[in-house]
Amino acid sequence: MTDEKRAGTSDLWEAMYTQRAIRYFKPDAVPAELLWKVVEAATRAPSGTNLQPWGFVVIQDAAMRARVGSAIRERFLGNPQLKSYIESGLNSGDRTQRLMMGGVQNIVNHLDSAPVFVVPCLVGVTSPAPEGLLAGSSIYQAVQNLMLAARGLGLGTVMTTFQAGIPELREWLKLPENATPAALIPLGYPDANFGPVNRKPVEQVTHWETWGAARAR
Numbered sequence: 001m002t003d004e005k006r007a008g009t010s011d012l013w014e015a016m017y018t019q020r021a022i023r024y025f026k027p028d029a030v031p032a033e034l035l036w037k038v039v040e041a042a043t044r045a046p047s048g049t050n051l052q053p054w055g056f057v058v059i060q061d062a063a064m065r066a067r068v069g070s071a072i073r074e075r076f077l078g079n080p081q082l083k084s085y086i087e088s089g090l091n092s093g094d095r096t097q098r099l100m101m102g103g104v105q106n107i108v109n110h111l112d113s114a115p116v117f118v119v120p121c122l123v124g125v126t127s128p129a130p131e132g133l134l135a136g137s138s139i140y141q142a143v144q145n146l147m148l149a150a151r152g153l154g155l156g157t158v159m160t161t162f163q164a165g166i167p168e169l170r171e172w173l174k175l176p177e178n179a180t181p182a183a184l185i186p187l188g189y190p191d192a193n194f195g196p197v198n199r200k201p202v203e204q205v206t207h208w209e210t211w212g213a214a215r216a217r
Contacts, residue, residue, distance in 0.1 A: 005193035008154030015151045018194040022156025023103035025114040025188040029060075034153050035116065038187070041149030042120070045142035053124055053138050056146075057173050057181075059117040068166065068184070069112035075165040076108050096198055107158065107186065114186030118146065119163060124178040139182045147185070156190030159183060 009015055039056050047053060059065060076082050086108075089101025122139040147157045163169055163184040175181065208215040 005195055006154060006190050008152050010152060015148050018196060019148060019151045020194055020197055021103070021158040022190045022192055023107040023158050024191040025156060025186065026191045027113065027115060028189045030116050030155065030188055034155065037153065038146050038149040038155070039118070042142040042146035045145040047138040047141070051138060053122055054142050055121045055123050055179055057119040057121065059119065060115065062112070064172065065112035065117055067172065068117065068169065071166045071168065072111055072162045073108060111162070111186060114188045116187040118185040118187055119173065119181050120146070120183050120185070121175065121179040122182050136182065143183055143185070150187055151194065154189070155187055156192065157185050157187050159185060
């Protein structure tokens with residue numbers, strides 16, 4: 001049963017409804033052809049005025065993954081607020097919260113156990129949104145394509161912004177000045193199950209015509 005819960009799927013709806021954040025990974029190497037597939041899927045995403053302002057750094061080198069993982073651990077261990085946030089979640093009365101924070105603690109402590117990191121970068125955006133939140137519209141759709149493709153292939157991912165705490169990453173990855181790392185995505189075969197996700201009911205977040213107006217389903 002566990003193998004079935006970690007298998008890929010060609011059903012788009014199943015992929016969307018079972019795309020859990022995976023924070024536990026097997027050490028198995030991911031074949032290059034699958035890495036090409038997930039990145040190619042990312043490049044099929046829409047972007048503002050079809051600029052396709054993205055680049056994807058795929059990191060398999062164990063030494064580089066260890067360097068990045070060490071920098072992230074140092075950041076977390078040196079930040080009392082982040083440590084307190086995780087600890088409070090681990091002691092929560094909410095089982096879902098405890099499981100999630102246990103996963104966060106694991107990924108922080110063992111990030112480089114994932115055999116692959118993907119660092120999507122926003123490259124040289126000048127239109128339609130040069131900066132700020134809206135600029136993300138030209139990269140994060142590609143990120144979601146990448147993660148859904150990985151799910152379809154039976155590969156686990158988790159969306160993180162760990163890269164924001166590692167200013168040295170630009171130098172380590174030799175990024176050009178006009179490339180901004182927008183995420184750091186661990187990727188590999190999951191050592192945890194895909195399955196239904198815990199989300200707010202659609203009725204709670206959908207408003208018809210005006211905010212707060214309901215409509216019967």
